[in-house]
Amino acid sequence: MQELLNGISALSIGNVVMIGVGTFLIYIAISKEYEPALLIPIGFSTILVNIPFSSAIDQWMGGVLHRGVLSIFFDIGIITEIFPLLIFIAVGAMIDFGPLLEHPIMFLFGAAAQFGIFATMVVATLLGFDIKQAASIGIIGSADGPTSIYVAGRFAKDLLGPISVAAYSYMSLVPIIQPPVIKALTTKEERRIKMAPKSLKVNKTARIIFPILVTIIASLIAPSAAALIGFLMFGNLLRECGVLNSISKTVQTELANIVTILLGLSIGSTMTADKFLQPRTLYILLLGVVAFVFDTAGGVLFAKFLNLFLRNKINPMLGAAGISAFPMSARVIHQLGRKEDPTNYLLMYAVGANVAGQIGSVLAGGILIALVGNL
Amino acid sequence: MSNVNFLLALKIGITGYLALIGILLLFYILLTGFVKFFTRSDSNGSEKGEGKASE
Numbered sequence: 360m361q362e363l364l365n366g367i368s369a370l371s372i373g374n375v376v377m378i379g380v381g382t383f384l385i386y387i388a389i390s391k392e393y394e395p396a397l398l399i400p401i402g403f404s405t406i407l408v409n410i411p412f413s414s415a416i417d418q419w420m421g422g423v424l425h426r427g428v429l430s431i432f433f434d435i436g437i438i439t440e441i442f443p444l445l446i447f448i449a450v451g452a453m454i455d456f457g458p459l460l461e462h463p464i465m466f467l468f469g470a471a472a473q474f475g476i477f478a479t480m481v482v483a484t485l486l487g488f489d490i491k492q493a494a495s496i497g498i499i500g501s502a503d504g505p506t507s508i509y510v511a512g513r514f515a516k517d518l519l520g521p522i523s524v525a526a527y528s529y530m531s532l533v534p535i536i537q538p539p540v541i542k543a544l545t546t547k548e549e550r551r552i553k554m555a556p557k558s559l560k561v562n563k564t565a566r567i568i569f570p571i572l573v574t575i576i577a578s579l580i581a582p583s584a585a586a587l588i589g590f591l592m593f594g595n596l597l598r599e600c601g602v603l604n605s606i607s608k609t610v611q612t613e614l615a616n617i618v619t620i621l622l623g624l625s626i627g628s629t630m631t632a633d634k635f636l637q638p639r640t641l642y643i644l645l646l647g648v649v650a651f652v653f654d655t656a657g658g659v660l661f662a663k664f665l666n667l668f669l670r671n672k673i674n675p676m677l678g679a680a681g682i683s684a685f686p687m688s689a690r691v692i693h694q695l696g697r698k699e700d701p702t703n704y705l706l707m708y709a710v711g712a713n714v715a716g717q718i719g720s721v722l723a724g725g726i727l728i729a730l731v732g733n734l
Numbered sequence: 735m736s737n738v739n740f741l742l743a744l745k746i747g748i749t750g751y752l753a754l755i756g757i758l759l760l761f762y763i764l765l766t767g768f769v770k771f772f773t774r775s776d777s778n779g780s781e782k783g784e785g786k787a788s789e
Contacts, residue, residue, distance in 0.1 A: 459765075460765065460769055461769075463762050463766045463769060464762060466759075466761050466762040466765060467755070467758060467759065467762055469758055470754045470755045470757070470758035470759070471755065473751070473754055474751060476750075477746075477747035477748070477750050477751045478747065480743050480746070480747055481740065481743045481744050481747045483743070484739040484740045484742075484743040485740055488739075489739060490739050490742055490746070493739070493743055494743075494746075497747075559769070559773060560773075561769060561772065561773065562772055562773070564772060565768065565769065565772035565773075568768075568772075572764075572768070573761070576760075576761070577757070577761075580757055580760075581753075581757065715758070718758075718761075719754065719758055722754055722757055722758070723750070723754050726750045726753055726754055727746075727750060730746045730749060730750055731746060734742075
């Protein structure tokens with residue numbers, strides 16, 4: 360009889376709080392629709408791993424290790440970096456780089472709006488995090504879940520849970536985080552700047568060559584980003600080549616869904632009470648917001664800086680679309696533009712900056728791995 | 735220790751951000767030429783295609 364009550368008698372306050380956290384994640388995923396595909400598996404997995412003696416994670420019993428399925432998922436998917444890379448193939452297949460090819464200048468905002476990654480890393484060291492932990496927290500500013508998981512999985516596995524939750528939650532909160540920052544840094548006149556529509560249409564050959572070329576050039580310059588950028592661009596090649604439509608569709612739907620579930624469950628397996636219920640979790644959640652604010656500010660201020668030299672001014676709000684939260688950020692910028700002037704149509708430029716942000720965030724991850732990896 | 739980490743992070747942050755802007759600036763320059771080249775070759779291709787169809 361005593362054996363049957365072991366679980367209940369070993370339940371600590373920490374376990375109860377974490378079961379509450381898991382339930383809360385499921386609640387906001389369903390009621391607010393904040394990244395449900397990720398937050399529901401993370402939330403459920405969090406509940407599962409906080410049951411005392413749960414067979415879902417590794418347990419030592421009588422000196423023997425009993426492997427748990429979630430720990431196995433974590434080892435084969437996160438430690439080996441396979442899950443985030445598979446997600447990248449799906450993301451690449453979902454992205455249409457056409458708007459970026461039509462407006463190449465948007466590439467610059469894809470870099471500028473990664474400012475939050477580097478600035479937050481610096482701030483994190485002031486809060487006592489070591490350089491690898493700080494880099495993993497800074498990468499929340501990539502506004503890109505798989506990149507955050509990839510970098511944090513390499514540098515700070517213990518922080519993977521809060522970093523992933525912050526990255527995915529704040530991506531959903533882009534419509535709340537970005538507008539006040541943009542408004543604070545721009546004048547009404549600047550927000551009303553119109554962008555002339557382009558009639559340029561990029562042909563199929565260019566769309567096919569683009570992912571191959573980006574892979575080669577980016578990997579040559581930053582070899583540490585080769586896997587990240589390569590898998591992203593491989594997915595895009597599947598989409599654009601025109602002879603693998605069925606595979607492209609499968610990658611965008613079935614593969615993305617299956618890997619997302621496994622990724623979420625694996626991340627949730629790290630959210631045990633002893634690792635999550637610490638002051639550093641609150642810092643990470645706070646620094647996540649800081650990263651998104653810095654990203655937005657970096658993009659807007661860079662656009663304003665460019666305007667000092669350009670004859671045809673760019674609407675500085677487009678700089679903020681350079682974060683990788685696709686397509687949320689592009690939509691937010693377009694709507695802000697329409698609010699200021701209903702005849703202003705910024706969507707295609709904003710999408711161009713947004714997909715450039717996808718490339719920029721992946722490259723930023725590679726650069727961080729190169730600069731911090733050997734320390 | 736915290737001070738050392740801060741200075742190191744500052745150095746990495748500045749280097750990383752400038753490197754990223756440099757790489758994407760290079761992409762911008764290359765992409766501008768790339769797009770120009772392919773838009774031109776597309777119009778040529780279309781003309782050829784039309785020619786074939788008329789034959």
